[in-house]
Amino acid sequence: xxxxxxxxxxxxxxxxxxxxxxxxxxxxxxxxxxxxxxxxxxxxxxxxxxxxxxxxxxxxxxxxxxxxxxxxxx
Amino acid sequence: xxxxxxxxxxxxxxxxxxxxxxxxxxxxxxxxxxxxxxxxxxxxxxxxxxxxxxxxxxxxxxxxxxxxxxxxxxxxxxxxxxxxxxxxxxxxxxxxxxxxxxxxxxxxxxxxxxxxxxxxxxxxxxxxxxxxxxxxxxxxxxxxxxxxxxxxxxxxxxxxxxxxxxxxxxxxxxxxxxxxxxxxxxxxxxxxxxxxxxxxxxxxxxxxxxxxx
Numbered sequence: 060x061x062x063x064x065x066x067x068x069x070x071x072x073x074x075x076x077x078x079x080x081x082x083x084x085x086x087x088x089x090x091x092x093x094x095x096x097x098x099x100x101x102x103x104x105x106x107x108x109x110x111x112x113x114x115x116x117x118x119x120x121x122x123x124x125x126x127x128x129x130x131x132x133x
Numbered sequence: 134x135x136x137x138x139x140x141x142x143x144x145x146x147x148x149x150x151x152x153x154x155x156x157x158x159x160x161x162x163x164x165x166x167x168x169x170x171x172x173x174x175x176x177x178x179x180x181x182x183x184x185x186x187x188x189x190x191x192x193x194x195x196x197x198x199x200x201x202x203x204x205x206x207x208x209x210x211x212x213x214x215x216x217x218x219x220x221x222x223x224x225x226x227x228x229x230x231x232x233x234x235x236x237x238x239x240x241x242x243x244x245x246x247x248x249x250x251x252x253x254x255x256x257x258x259x260x261x262x263x264x265x266x267x268x269x270x271x272x273x274x275x276x277x278x279x280x281x282x283x284x285x286x287x288x289x290x291x292x293x294x295x296x297x298x299x300x301x302x303x304x305x306x307x308x309x310x311x312x313x314x315x316x317x318x319x320x321x322x323x324x325x326x327x328x329x330x331x332x333x334x335x336x337x338x339x340x341x342x343x344x345x346x
Contacts, residue, residue: 092203096216097259101209102276105262116135118279123296126285127304129311 135297136192136211137254139285140305141184144312144327145292148173148183152284152293156187159255159283160272166236168252169284185284185293188213188234188252196226196235210276211298212254217270220248254295255282 102108103115124130148171156162156169169187190213197205197213204219205226226249227235238247257274260267267274275283285295294301312327 092197092200094206094216095203096206096219099206099208099214099259100262102256102262102274105277108277108279115279119135119276119281120297120300122279122281122286123300123304126281126288126291126294126296126301127307128291129304129307 136299137190137256137296138211138298138301139185139187139189139254139282140294140301141186142292142294142305142308143182143184145290146171146183146185147290147292149289152185152288155283155287156252159275160253161268162250162272163238163240165240166238166250168234168236168250170233185288186232186234187284188230188254189232190252190254195229195231199225199229201225206259208256210256212256212276214253214256214258214271215249215251216259217248217250222246222248224249252282255280 101112103112104110108115150171153167153169153171157167160168162168169185171183171185173181173183175181190211192211194205194207194213196215197203197207200215201223202219202221204216205213206215207213222237224235224237224246227233227237234251235249236251237249239245240247253271253274255273255275257263257267257277258271260270262277263274275281280286282295285293288294294304
């Protein structure tokens with residue numbers, strides 16, 4: 060009788076103990092959602108670039124140098 | 134592929150608020166909304182510093198992570214934009230943003246909060262480039278015109294730089310190198326020398342007599 064109760068208790072304890080091993084990690088995992096809005100067109104898609112990405116990038120890179128006063132005063 | 138960023142040089146900012154004014158004028162921003170602000174630390178005491186703050190277009194933007202309707206997207210150039218037609222004005226992005234960039238118009242009665250508005254890096258939004266709808270919702274699309282953000286382009290002291298991160302790094306590196314050359318190990322650059330670090334000007338000869346008239 061005592062042996063059976065002991066085995067029952069031991070089994071229950073083992074079961075509860077192992078249940079802890081199945082706990083899922085509770086650290087929040089921020090996953091970037093998928094954009095649900097309207098599609099946007101690239102900046103170079105419209106006039107005057109008409110899809111010419113290289114020209115657009117070159118124009119921006121050239122214009123960016125206007126912010127470098129060390130080059131502007133040379 | 135460009136990676137658009139802002140860079141604020143605290144040594145140069147003179148708190149003129151020109152960037153704020155230019156932004157409001159360029160995009161016709163309504164009263165109460167400031168896409169860009171100038172923040173001053175230690176105001177009025179030695180060591181005072183000011184920087185111009187707006188959306189920093191984070192590479193891993195927290196506003197995108199917390200938005201319950203997923204209205205944010207990032208362009209190929211690294212500009213973080215959002216769809217105002219989808220925004221529900223919940224304000225989560227405001228709490229998540231470390232820069233306080235998201236703004237909410239409160240033009241309605243009872244302090245009702247409108248759809249979020251923030252700096253677009255002058256890149257408009259999800260409407261046809263340079264269309265009336267894009268201007269009305271997001272402001273002018275200067276990137277599509279081959280221009281850079283107006284706040285950075287008009288900054289008088291070039292404290293605020295805006296554009297491709299690699300180009301900005303080169304500009305800032307050259308600037309810092311010039312600053313360092315201005316001082317000596319025992320006497321580092323100070324005051325305006327810190328900001329501009331121009332090469333040493335030729336010394337003017339002392340006036341004859343050596344006394345002031």
